[in-house]
Amino acid sequence: MTAVADGEPLIRWNWIGDHTDELTTLTLHHLKLALLPILFGLIIAIPLGIMCVRWRWLYPPTLGVANVLYGVPSLALFMLFIPYFGIGSGGQADFTIILPLTLFSLSVLVPNVVDGLRSVPEPVRQAATAMGFGTLRRLVQVELPIAVPVVIAGARVATVASISLVSVGVLIGNGGLGQEFIDGYSRDFTTPIIVSCVLIILLALFSDGVLVTAQRLLTPWARTRRSNG
Amino acid sequence: MIRFDGVTKRYADGTVAVDDLTLEIPSGQITVLVGPSGCGKTTSLRMINRMIDTTSGTISIDGDDIRKKDPSDLRRGIGYVIQHAGLFPHRTIVDNIATVPYLLGWDKKKARATAMELMERVGLDTKMAKRYPFQLSGGQQQRVGVARALAADPPIMLMDEPFSAVDPIVRKSLQDEFLRLQSEVQKTIAFVTHDIDEAVKLGHRIAVFQVGGTLAQHATPDELLANPAEGFVKEFLGGEKGLKRLRFNRELEDTADDEVQAAER
Amino acid sequence: MNLTDQITAAWNWLTASSHWSGGDGIPHRLLEHLGYSALALAIAAVIALPLGALVGHTGRGGFIVVSFANLARAVPTLGLLLLVVTVTSIGLTPVIIPLIALAMPPILVNTYEGIRAVDADIKDAAKGMGMKGPGVLLKAEIPVAIPLILLGLRTAAIQVVATATIAAYAGIGGLGRYIVDGLARKDYPSVVGGSVLVVLLAVVVQLVFIGIRRAFVSQGLRGSSRTS
Numbered sequence: 106m107t108a109v110a111d112g113e114p115l116i117r118w119n120w121i122g123d124h125t126d127e128l129t130t131l132t133l134h135h136l137k138l139a140l141l142p143i144l145f146g147l148i149i150a151i152p153l154g155i156m157c158v159r160w161r162w163l164y165p166p167t168l169g170v171a172n173v174l175y176g177v178p179s180l181a182l183f184m185l186f187i188p189y190f191g192i193g194s195g196g197q198a199d200f201t202i203i204l205p206l207t208l209f210s211l212s213v214l215v216p217n218v219v220d221g222l223r224s225v226p227e228p229v230r231q232a233a234t235a236m237g238f239g240t241l242r243r244l245v246q247v248e249l250p251i252a253v254p255v256v257i258a259g260a261r262v263a264t265v266a267s268i269s270l271v272s273v274g275v276l277i278g279n280g281g282l283g284q285e286f287i288d289g290y291s292r293d294f295t296t297p298i299i300v301s302c303v304l305i306i307l308l309a310l311f312s313d314g315v316l317v318t319a320q321r322l323l324t325p326w327a328r329t330r331r332s333n334g
Numbered sequence: 335m336i337r338f339d340g341v342t343k344r345y346a347d348g349t350v351a352v353d354d355l356t357l358e359i360p361s362g363q364i365t366v367l368v369g370p371s372g373c374g375k376t377t378s379l380r381m382i383n384r385m386i387d388t389t390s391g392t393i394s395i396d397g398d399d400i401r402k403k404d405p406s407d408l409r410r411g412i413g414y415v416i417q418h419a420g421l422f423p424h425r426t427i428v429d430n431i432a433t434v435p436y437l438l439g440w441d442k443k444k445a446r447a448t449a450m451e452l453m454e455r456v457g458l459d460t461k462m463a464k465r466y467p468f469q470l471s472g473g474q475q476q477r478v479g480v481a482r483a484l485a486a487d488p489p490i491m492l493m494d495e496p497f498s499a500v501d502p503i504v505r506k507s508l509q510d511e512f513l514r515l516q517s518e519v520q521k522t523i524a525f526v527t528h529d530i531d532e533a534v535k536l537g538h539r540i541a542v543f544q545v546g547g548t549l550a551q552h553a554t555p556d557e558l559l560a561n562p563a564e565g566f567v568k569e570f571l572g573g574e575k576g577l578k579r580l581r582f583n584r585e586l587e588d589t590a591d592d593e594v595q596a597a598e599r
Numbered sequence: 600m601n602l603t604d605q606i607t608a609a610w611n612w613l614t615a616s617s618h619w620s621g622g623d624g625i626p627h628r629l630l631e632h633l634g635y636s637a638l639a640l641a642i643a644a645v646i647a648l649p650l651g652a653l654v655g656h657t658g659r660g661g662f663i664v665v666s667f668a669n670l671a672r673a674v675p676t677l678g679l680l681l682l683v684v685t686v687t688s689i690g691l692t693p694v695i696i697p698l699i700a701l702a703m704p705p706i707l708v709n710t711y712e713g714i715r716a717v718d719a720d721i722k723d724a725a726k727g728m729g730m731k732g733p734g735v736l737l738k739a740e741i742p743v744a745i746p747l748i749l750l751g752l753r754t755a756a757i758q759v760v761a762t763a764t765i766a767a768y769a770g771i772g773g774l775g776r777y778i779v780d781g782l783a784r785k786d787y788p789s790v791v792g793g794s795v796l797v798v799l800l801a802v803v804v805q806l807v808f809i810g811i812r813r814a815f816v817s818q819g820l821r822g823s824s825r826t827s
């Protein structure tokens with residue numbers, strides 16, 4: 106069975122022109138759903154990573170939880186929050202998407218914060234102590250700045266993944282541009298699916314570009330750019 | 335003057351790194367701590383700025399027990415130079431050098447001006463001020479490390495194998511300039527090395543350590559070469575053959591110095 | 600329904616004997632799920648491993664490979680699946696294609712980075728012992744890069760297992776059925792139970808890879824760092 110009718114083009118350009126308002130709204134909402142989790146993730150991951158470095162015993166269990174979280178299907182993670190914030194788009198229901206993606210982003214960000222802090226060379230740490238830096242001052246002025254490239258590398262991976270994962274939210278009625286997937290699918294109409302896929306890819310590439318630029322500006326001292334492997 | 339009085343350091347795992355050490359490091363001079371790997375040189379040095387706590391005994395600076403001072407305050411008054419410089423990779427050269435002045439709350443302009451001045455004194459082109467450490471050679475980084483330790487003009491400097499990670503030619507020029515600099519600033523310096531040639535060349539006094547963390551001999555270079563203690567010290571100096579070489583080299587340098595002085599007259 | 604209720608309901612669902620037999624039973628769905636995942640992973644590996652190794656070995660085309668992988672990471676899997684379903688039909692192809700797209704970037708990038716990062720000294724030593732290009736790759740570069748290559752495979756495998764859930768949307772089975780059908784029927788115990796199964800599967804995959812690493816990676820290489 107072929108779903109698309111014969112003679113129907115893969116993409117109908119005039120559809121885009123007729124739907125710019127709708128697409129703009131969805132794009133903005135998509136960005137909100139995808140980027141707030143990264144912001145929240147960083148706010149949580151930085152102190153958590155610091156604690157994991159400070160109290161070494163804390164890291165193995167944290168990493169274990171992070172690895173499990175990484176393997177949870179995003180859809181399943183969304184389900185977990187429906188009882189608390191409901192389904193649908195906008196308002197409180199957005200948290201049904203934002204909080205699970207925050208958890209997901211933590212699974213990438215926390216290990217990166219820990220790796221970043223551990224990337225501070227021992228002689229540098231010792232020199233700081235020897236010059237009279239207290240623990241807190243050393244953390245803020247020496248260790249965290251040196252961890253920035255590794256943290257940003259993690260943020261890049263998390264951001265691209267988050268932008269892609271938001272669209273899965275459409276299965277519970279809130280997926281930003283993912284909305285167009287279901288609309289297109291249910292009408293056997295490929296244009297909205299292709300257009301929103303392309304928009305999602307562009308959003309991801311754009312956000313990635315912003316982070317790369319931020320990294321270059323923030324860390325002109327980094328010897329080599331780190332790839333986000 | 336720095337004074338060790340019956341100082342012992344036992345690590346948590348039971349290793350005795352320094353054993354009942356009594357030693358005086360006189361003001362305005364270079365005292366070299368030399369000895370084989372693992373004999374407790376670094377441990378002794380780090381006890382002075384309280385990076386490591388003593389297990390027993392006391393260390394005093396000009397008669398004051400170092401335990402009476404807040405560790406951070408104590409450290410800001412003691413310069414510290416280590417093997418791989420330990421420069422802050424995220425700060426420019428001038429800001430690296432000005433680290434302690436910033437910590438002490440100096441005016442930014444004054445701190446930078448001091449840093450620039452120090453760059454010249456340690457033989458660095460001030461054009462490098464805005465570079466980052468990775469853009470410098472190993473020898474240049476080491477000079478920055480020395481400048482950074484000197485920035486707040488501390489009376490005491492602790493140096494842990496500062497020149498051992500660079501090639502011999504660079505090492506020689508670093509040593510020569512270090513001696514010239516010291517003749518101007520006259521700091522109280524504790525200098526760690528495991529290279530006996532370096533010890534003889536730089537030290538006003540040499541403290542030879544042996545494994546187990548005890549002091550084997552403490553003397554001026556000339557005394558040490560003339561009357562090395564039998565056994566460990568003599569062996570460490572390379573036996574009769576090694577001593578001959580060390581004495582020969584020392585005479586050579588003295589003659590060279592005399593010639594320079596004669597030429598200057 | 601709060602968390603404890605969810606857990607009890609899921610537990611009851613998981614332990615009901617009726618869910619453990621027949622075409623819609625857990626063993627059958629699990630095998631389907633594993634089947635798609637393994638197939639997608641195998642195809643991705645067959646393409647990405649040699650490509651990554653070649654590019655890492657020659658040092659040419661690295662930029663293109665990394666850019667392509669980044670682009671592929673950005674592709675929304677659900678969108679690709681629904682697009683392929685719409686254009687072709689329900690079946691295996693629409694499930695496998697997005698899963699391959701998902702699995703390739705981590706395998707490709709980690710293999711490439713792993714081979715490229717092999718110390719120049721090791722390569723020189725291998726050449727000095729008389730090895731030729733392919734010999735250097737097989738005997739020196741790949742063994743040293745193995746920890747990173749395994750990491751890439753592990754990341755890919757976990758993502759594929761988690762994402763194969765959407766196979767249900769292409770009308771074929773897998774554990775995703777419990778989640779998707781449960782959602783449609785508002786049968787939450789089934790949704791949570793299905794999710795738990797997928798999570799367990801992902802954990803098992805992790806453990807398998809940790810085991811492989813223990814068994815095959817030489818002690819001297821264990822320190823190798825983690826990329827994502």
Ligand SMILES: Nc1ncnc2c1ncn2[C@@H]1O[C@H](COP(=O)(O)OP(=O)(O)OP(=O)(O)O)[C@@H](O)[C@H]1O
Pocket residue numbers: 345346347349350351370371372373374375376377378528
């Ligand atoms: N944190 C520590 N815990 C336990 N033992 C230690 C610790 N630090 C050093 N030691 C041990 O104490 C002894 C002295 O070490 P120290 O670093 O002072 O030697 P060193 O003379 O500086 O040697 P090197 O020339 O190799 O730098 C060694 O046996 C070392 O293994």
Ligand SMILES: [Mg+2]
Pocket residue numbers: 375376377494
């Ligand atoms: Mg030492």
